[in-house]
Amino acid sequence: MSNKNSDSISPVEILLALADNQGDRQIASWSFQKLITPKKLLEEAGLPKSLGSKPEIFSGIIKYFINTGPSRNLRQANLIINCLEDMATEPQLQGVQHLLTKVSTEIAGQFPMLVNWVEKNYGITSPDTRWSELSQPAKTALKDWIGALSYESFYKLVPILLRTLNLEDWERKQLISRRDFWSNYSDRFERLRILLPQSSQKATQEAIGSEFEHQDISILQEDGSDPTEVCIFDFGDCCIVEFFRGPGSETRVFDSRVYPHIKTQLFDSPELSLKRLRCLGGEVHDHKYLWQGYCEKLLRTRDIYPNQGTQYFQGLYHPYNQYNRETGLPVPSLSEQEERQRKLEYWEREMAKIERAAKLFCREFDSLDYWAIETGETV
Numbered sequence: 001m002s003n004k005n006s007d008s009i010s011p012v013e014i015l016l017a018l019a020d021n022q023g024d025r026q027i028a029s030w031s032f033q034k035l036i037t038p039k040k041l042l043e044e045a046g047l048p049k050s051l052g053s054k055p056e057i058f059s060g061i062i063k064y065f066i067n068t069g070p071s072r073n074l075r076q077a078n079l080i081i082n083c084l085e086d087m088a089t090e091p092q093l094q095g096v097q098h099l100l101t102k103v104s105t106e107i108a109g110q111f112p113m114l115v116n117w118v119e120k121n122y123g124i125t126s127p128d129t130r131w132s133e134l135s136q137p138a139k140t141a142l143k144d145w146i147g148a149l150s151y152e153s154f155y156k157l158v159p160i161l162l163r164t165l166n167l168e169d170w171e172r173k174q175l176i177s178r179r180d181f182w183s184n185y186s187d188r189f190e191r192l193r194i195l196l197p198q199s200s201q202k203a204t205q206e207a208i209g210s211e212f213e214h215q216d217i218s219i220l221q222e223d224g225s226d227p228t229e230v231c232i233f234d235f236g237d238c239c240i241v242e243f244f245r246g247p248g249s250e251t252r253v254f255d256s257r258v259y260p261h262i263k264t265q266l267f268d269s270p271e272l273s274l275k276r277l278r279c280l281g282g283e284v285h286d287h288k289y290l291w292q293g294y295c296e297k298l299l300r301t302r303d304i305y306p307n308q309g310t311q312y313f314q315g316l317y318h319p320y321n322q323y324n325r326e327t328g329l330p331v332p333s334l335s336e337q338e339e340r341q342r343k344l345e346y347w348e349r350e351m352a353k354i355e356r357a358a359k360l361f362c363r364e365f366d367s368l369d370y371w372a373i374e375t376g377e378t379v
Helices: 011-019 023-034 038-044 055-067 074-085 089-102 112-122 136-164 169-183 198-211 262-267 274-279 291-300 334-375
Strands: 191-196 216-219 230-234 238-243 251-255 283-285
Touching: 011 023, 023 038, 023 055, 023 074, 038 055, 055 074, 055 089, 074 089, 074 112, 089 112, 089 136, 112 136, 136 169, 136 191, 136 230, 169 291, 191 262, 230 262, 238 262, 238 274, 251 291, 274 334, 283 291
Parallel strands: 191 216
Antiparallel strands: 191 230, 230 238, 238 251, 251 283
16 A cells, blocks of 8 residues: 555656646646645655756746745745755756846745845855855845845834833834834845844843844943934945934944944944944934935935835925935925024034043943953953
């Protein structure tokens, strides 16, 4: 009596399919339905696994994955990863390039484990990466994939903070305005790091743990600063550090051509604090009255533009939301500019105090580090 399952595909069926012009498509269909790799399908039928190595079969699986629509699921995404891991070096490269150029960022963003697998093996910053072997369209697509996943994490973080933290009304509005502003740049993100103060980490731990399983999240070191969450965005040539709330609540823009080590400092440092971040410098921008237009201009001068095709900025009312790639957002009236300047004056004085405290902290901390190195004692 046969031990094979009743739903297994017989060797005869497979051989007949391979002899037909639609054979690759049929094997892809069986593989997708059974959620096993083509090689495994053939092995179960007692046929040579090499018959399942044709790139057209993997292309067919990707097509089925795309066309499945809203019913796409985690097991199907895992099938794609298993197929890629089953491939030799060169076929895998071709498979990854096909995957990247055919699967949209919207679909990829639903499956962090798929994005992370490709990034781990082919991402520009990964060790032993095969990034240089990718075609230019595939490189562009991978950046878009990673950016979409990073923005999705940022987008989800804001409502969690609003739900779990006891915030003032102005802080809540400010968080929402940040989320809306950066949604206009969602396709431009390359990666994201989230830094939480210990106070909010305790309040948000459960929600953060389930929602951000695949995201880079670290805890800020205590340094006496008013608590705030921080997001660090990598835009390629520039890094943006967003302080979500508190007296400063600023944005800092770092041009990596001016700060050549900034990405290592921001993304690889295991221990960061608010004062240490502020000691790094950067170009500082406010979030006071009509800040969005001025921030957009600052980004534009750094060659950071909104998503392709943007005509209206999310989070702004007409006529302030009308966007032109050459001229940016509308220039406020003279009276609006004067009102903004009045509101900026207090923030600038507050920011000066914050930066003085940060520099003092860093000088004292660095001198203690030097003393510890000289004496061999732990601070």
